[in-house]
Structures are given as structure tokens and as C-alpha cells.
Amino acid sequence: MLTRHLLAPAALIAALVLPAPLLAAPPSKAEQVMIATVDAEQARHLALLEKLVNQNSGTRNVKGVRAVHDMLVPEFEALGFTVRWVDQSAVGRAGHFIAEHKGKKGTKRLLLIGHLDTVFELDHPFQKFERISADKVKGPGAADDKGGVIAMLAALRAMHKAGTLKDANIEIVLTGDEEEAGLPLSIARADLIAAGKRADAALDFEGLSQEDGKDMGSIARRSAGNWKVTVTARSGHSSGIFSERAGEGAIYPLAQILAAFRKELPEPNLTFNVGMVAGGASASIAASGANAEATGKTNIIPGVAVAMGDVRALTRESIQRTEAKMREIVARPFNGGTATLVFEDKYPPMAPTEGNRALLAKLNGVNATLGLPEMAALDPLKRGAGDVSFVAADVDSLVGLGPASEGDHTAAETVDVPSLWRQAKRAALLMTRLSREPAVKR
Known part of the structure; x- marks a missing residue:
């Protein structure tokens, strides 16, 4: 040899x-x-x-x-x-x-x-x-x-x-x-x-x-896909926020979800960007994904919060792991509302x-x-x-x-x-x- x-x-x-x-x-x-x-x-x-x-x-x-x-x-x-x-x-x-x-x-x-x-x-x-x-x-x-x-x-x-x-x-x-x-x-x-x-x-x-x-x-x-998280919560006067009756609004839970993404999703060759966030008494992102609208006041508990971004991964398995983890994070309970995730898998890796x-x-x-x-x-x-x-x-x-x-x-x-x-x-x-x-x- x-x-x-x-x-x-x-x-x-x-x-x-x-x-x-x-x-x-x-x-x-x-x-x-x-x-x-x-x-x-x-x-x-x-x-x-x-x-x-x-x-x-x-x-x-x-x-x-x-x-x-x-x-x-x-x-x-x-x-x-x-x-x-x-x-x-x-x-x-x-x-x-x-x-x-x-x-x-x-x-x-x-x-x-x-x-x-x-x-x-x-x-x-x-x-x-x-x-x-x-x-x-x-x-x-x-x-x-x-x-x-x-x-x-x-x-x-x-x-x-x-x-x-x-x-x-x-x-x-x-x-x-x-x-x-x-x-x-x-x-x-x-x-x-x-x-x-x-x-x-x-x-x-x-x-x-x-x-x-x-x-x-x-x-x-790497791949290119999009995601969108929408949180809906009870709205009302800000004096009642955090109470069992009023809940914590929509923006705090959305912030917690995004923070969990940042902490729990990372793996090699994966990135996940937050491209736009909107929240208030009302909030929406245009169908084009290029702009958002929101209304609200400092003394109104926000009833809606929405965020969108992208995910890029090197393998199909990485995409599947990431989507599954995102869904688990979004499903975690919070006081006074619910959250949903839409995941759009576009360009494959x-x-x-x-x-x-x-x-x-x-x-x-x-x-x-x-x-x-x-x-x-x-x-x-x-x-x-x-x-x-x-x-x-x-x-x-x-x-x-x-x-x-x-x-x-x-x-x-x-x-x-x-x-x-x-x-x-x-x-x-x-x-x-x-x-x-x-x-x-x-």
C-alpha cells in the first residue's frame, strides 16, 4: 500500500x-x-x-x-x-x-x-x-x-x-x-x-x-421561502392590559414568537429574516408584500400584529425541520389570543x-x-x-x-x-x- x-x-x-x-x-x-x-x-x-x-x-x-x-x-x-x-x-x-x-x-x-x-x-x-x-x-x-x-x-x-x-x-x-x-x-x-x-x-x-x-x-x-405570522388578540383600553380579562394584546406575543425564532431555529446554512412587522388596533400587510398599514393609539391594546420574512436553507430536510419548529413555537399558548403561521416554500434548495x-x-x-x-x-x-x-x-x-x-x-x-x-x-x-x-x- x-x-x-x-x-x-x-x-x-x-x-x-x-x-x-x-x-x-x-x-x-x-x-x-x-x-x-x-x-x-x-x-x-x-x-x-x-x-x-x-x-x-x-x-x-x-x-x-x-x-x-x-x-x-x-x-x-x-x-x-x-x-x-x-x-x-x-x-x-x-x-x-x-x-x-x-x-x-x-x-x-x-x-x-x-x-x-x-x-x-x-x-x-x-x-x-x-x-x-x-x-x-x-x-x-x-x-x-x-x-x-x-x-x-x-x-x-x-x-x-x-x-x-x-x-x-x-x-x-x-x-x-x-x-x-x-x-x-x-x-x-x-x-x-x-x-x-x-x-x-x-x-x-x-x-x-x-x-x-x-x-x-x-x-x-440555498432555498428561498416565505413565512407570515399573524397574532389576533382582544383589544380594549390600555389600563387593563396584562389582566386575565384583557390579556396582553397582540404585539407582545408576536415579539415573543420572533425572539423564539431567533433563539431556537439556528442551524448550519440556515437563515431566517424578519422583513416587515406591523401591529395595532388594526394591521395588515399588502398582498404584494411590499408595504403594510396599521392604526392604533397608545391607550388601545393592539388587537392585531403581523410579521413576515423569508427562510433560506441548503437541504429539504433543513426546511422541514425549520417549518416544524416554527409551527411549534407559534402554537404556544398566551393570554388573550391566538397566532397562526403561513409557510410558503418557493425556490427549492x-x-x-x-x-x-x-x-x-x-x-x-x-x-x-x-x-x-x-x-x-x-x-x-x-x-x-x-x-x-x-x-x-x-x-x-x-x-x-x-x-x-x-x-x-x-x-x-x-x-x-x-x-x-x-x-x-x-x-x-x-x-x-x-x-x-x-x-x-x-
Whole structure:
């Protein structure tokens, strides 16, 4: 069992001295073509990014989301994809862009995920693309996720130029409501979930995460769900509060419930935020969840108190434990009223599976070929929920093949342009290599 340590002296010295990228096989002829193509088409893809960004596609701008779809259709059809539009008017959203490229039978089917919409609606002041410098561009959705779509397209065009796209089996789903999904999710995400069940590997083209200037690989994302606690109690004159007859009102019990959440719920990779609280003689939170109303006076015992927030967890089991504990806390008795909990489980978690780790290892094989540093796995606490989570239970998945950026979801959303080309090269080589592997399920 000692043979694994018995390296020849020269090999041992090489293993200690040479950086990992130098030990990797150099890029093949086709890979060289892909790398060169991404570099040669930078101006073309920046111009297309500008066009996409200048078309507003806030989630609720149905016409704008469809317009971005229409801009992309000829780009993908020119590469041999069959494109279809899946209308989502039934859930109050525009629809989804779905494209399919049929390749060699018996090889892996890849699912590429992105989205057409942004958080910036028509009434937002941030509407235009801006070139800040050779390495920085700014605009609504320039990174999230129009930059990701450009990275995807640049990679596919490079594969097409090198001849490696011809045999690749690829399905693309660009949702039109990633930033604010239509409800019910059973309808809004039905096509994405079905695509995940058909796939052998899923690659998500949302933004690249970085730590201390280093590119990171994302093999996990936490869930996103909402909760709402409503306390109703007897109201009356404040002089009677805490008595057996009057009770303690609604606000004190709600405060006790929230304090119990903070003390009793914590576990690794779990967060639970209180986003809004209202209480008084009357109180309510709008259906949109964006504002609340309350009435009352200092001398009136509050009859209603309501709080809402979110829960984010890494596994389904963690979500189940958390919901069960929240329900137990809310059910605890208090003087003069009752409390109810509504728990809304929305985006599922993407757990860090061995299959996901294997995909990151293959991406690091690409990094070695490109002479780039190895990418470590990102802490899932540092990444929010996303569409890939709807397929992660069915297929090995990798997140973060879009560009690096800063200020996402704000009027300072800025893309690091060199990362866009770096990501396109990574994606082109990774998709080519994966597409040549045998299918693992059908």
C-alpha cells in the first residue's frame, strides 16, 4: 500500500514545483479554435449585450421580455437550434425562451439555464447601457442575466466555429420571470423541471462569484421561502392590559414568537429574516408584500400584529425541520389570543452533491487547459436562490457561468468585461467535453 508514495525523483520534483496548469494537456485543435473565436468576436457580443440591455425587460414588462426573446431567436437559430416560446400569461408573466439542438444519439444531454427578465421595471430610472472603460460596462441586467446569456451565446458560437456543436445535444431554457416568478410555480416552472428530467448535466449562466479576486465554482444554492405570522388578540383600553380579562394584546406575543425564532431555529446554512412587522388596533400587510398599514393609539391594546420574512436553507430536510419548529413555537399558548403561521416554500434548495462536485472537477480540468487557477467551491451562504434549483434534484448541476459583476439589482450594476470572455471559453470547452460523454439516463 506504499506504492502511491513511490514517485521517481524527477517526477516528485515536477509535482512539487510545476503549477497545475502546466501539467495539463494543451488545448486540442478544436479548443484552440474555440478560444480564438471568443476573442475574435468580443466586439460583436458587446454590441449585442448593449442592444439587449437597452431593451427594458423588467419581469412585469410582458412586451419587453418578449422583445428580448425576439432578439435572441435569430442568434440561436443560426446555430441550428429550434426555438419555441412558452406563453406564461396564465401566471401573469410573459413567457419562456426554449431552444433545442439535436446532436449525436447516446451522448449527454446538456441543459443551459438563464433568464430574459431583470429587476428593473419601466418606471425605474436605470434604463441604459453605458461603456465605462475597456474593462467595465454598466446597465440594467448587464450582468443579471443578459451578460450570462451573452456568455452562453459566445460559447455556443465558438463551438459552432470549431465544429463541436454539431454532435452536441443541448436544451436551453431562458425563463421570463426569474426575478419574480409567476404563481403557481407548478405552472411557471413546469417546462424547466421537465427539461431537467431530460438532462444529464445542467449549467446555469447566472453570474460568476469571486472571493478576494479569485473565481469561485458554485455547486450549491440555498432555498428561498416565505413565512407570515399573524397574532389576533382582544383589544380594549390600555389600563387593563396584562389582566386575565384583557390579556396582553397582540404585539407582545408576536415579539415573543420572533425572539423564539431567533433563539431556537439556528442551524448550519440556515437563515431566517424578519422583513416587515406591523401591529395595532388594526394591521395588515399588502398582498404584494411590499408595504403594510396599521392604526392604533397608545391607550388601545393592539388587537392585531403581523410579521413576515423569508427562510433560506441548503437541504429539504433543513426546511422541514425549520417549518416544524416554527409551527411549534407559534402554537404556544398566551393570554388573550391566538397566532397562526403561513409557510410558503418557493425556490427549492440545490444541495452540494457528489455529482455537482464532479462537474466542478471537470470545469477545473478546463481551467488547467486554459492556464487558469483552480476554482474552489463557493460557500452556499454567499449565493441566493435561482432557477437551477428547480432541476438540481434531478440532474448534476453547476452554477455561475455568467460574468463577474458588482452592484447587481442596483443602478450600479457593472460587468467585468474580461470575465465575460473567460467564462465563454470555459463554457465552450466544458460543454464540448461533456457533450462527448455517454448519456447517463434516458
